[in-house]
Amino acid sequence: MNWGMTMADDTTELEQLFAQARQARSGLPDELAVRILTDAESVRLSRMTPVLQPRRSLWARLLDGFGGWPSMGGLVAASAAGVWIGFSAPDFLPDPATYIFAQDSSFVVADLGLDTTFLEDAE
Amino acid sequence: MEDLTSPLQDVRGTSGAAGDPGDDTLLRQFADGDAAAARELTDRLGPRSFSVALRMLGNRAEAEDVTQDAMMRLWQVAPKWVPGQAKVSTWLYRVTLNLCVDVQRKKKPDRLAEVPEPEDGEPSVADRMQDMARKDALQDALSQLPDRQRQAVILRHMEELPNPEIAGIMGVSTEAVESLTARGKRSLAAILAGRRDELGYDDG
Numbered sequence: 001m002n003w004g005m006t007m008a009d010d011t012t013e014l015e016q017l018f019a020q021a022r023q024a025r026s027g028l029p030d031e032l033a034v035r036i037l038t039d040a041e042s043v044r045l046s047r048m049t050p051v052l053q054p055r056r057s058l059w060a061r062l063l064d065g066f067g068g069w070p071s072m073g074g075l076v077a078a079s080a081a082g083v084w085i086g087f088s089a090p091d092f093l094p095d096p097a098t099y100i101f102a103q104d105s106s107f108v109v110a111d112l113g114l115d116t117t118f119l120e121d122a123e
Numbered sequence: 124m125e126d127l128t129s130p131l132q133d134v135r136g137t138s139g140a141a142g143d144p145g146d147d148t149l150l151r152q153f154a155d156g157d158a159a160a161a162r163e164l165t166d167r168l169g170p171r172s173f174s175v176a177l178r179m180l181g182n183r184a185e186a187e188d189v190t191q192d193a194m195m196r197l198w199q200v201a202p203k204w205v206p207g208q209a210k211v212s213t214w215l216y217r218v219t220l221n222l223c224v225d226v227q228r229k230k231k232p233d234r235l236a237e238v239p240e241p242e243d244g245e246p247s248v249a250d251r252m253q254d255m256a257r258k259d260a261l262q263d264a265l266s267q268l269p270d271r272q273r274q275a276v277i278l279r280h281m282e283e284l285p286n287p288e289i290a291g292i293m294g295v296s297t298e299a300v301e302s303l304t305a306r307g308k309r310s311l312a313a314i315l316a317g318r319r320d321e322l323g324y325d326d327g
Contacts, residue, residue, distance in 0.1 A: 017260070018261075028190075032169070032190060037161060039195045
């Protein structure tokens, strides 16, 4: 930048101009400060207002409770297997009907002779 | 010849010296809902953005709009600001300069400078006239510089920023800043040389 040395006088004058311009530099006009702070306040308030979440349906909330769609797949599969076993139980599984309708005669309601008992009491 | 490599101290302090919170701390506080932080940031940074915009555009109304816009972007970026990544002032200067470029692109060449009068002190009418003539001369000369030179000269000689910070603002190397500043000053000197008698520098 040796070329600058040939313009030393001009540079000095330029430095004077810069110094004067810096001195004359005006601050922020009040009206502009108000505009800026109004913007700041609107941004601040908009940020502080909670964003309202749209109300979710009962089904969507139930689904979340079960763990979402992935877990629903497993639930459906398990239910289908249960229905199938109910209709057509494999041989290695005991037949639940044997527990519900017991074959032992001592458990047959008719054998208790309730009708007779009631009749005897009435008499 | 001025030593362009010596960093100038940032006398307006953005780094939180003497216990003051730094600009990025204030920005975080604003993002957390602190209105007072916005006032402090406006006091610190608003004048700098406005000063640069005024010199870049030479038009007060346009400079005010640019500064308001630049500060609005600051408020909006606050929650996403990453502390330590960049100085807030550097970011704001860059945004301000970009907005100035946008304004200049939108309007056709209308180089009549509209520079505010100095408000400090009570100089005589004659002094004020001469100051205004000089300032107008400087503004006129600045407006004739290419954008990048004008930006570099304003940041260096009006804002008194160190070259590395100017480099960060303009997205160029420090050497490029030195070159832009030097070329800008040489052009300014040449433009002003023709007006020397008119301005009466010798009796100032």
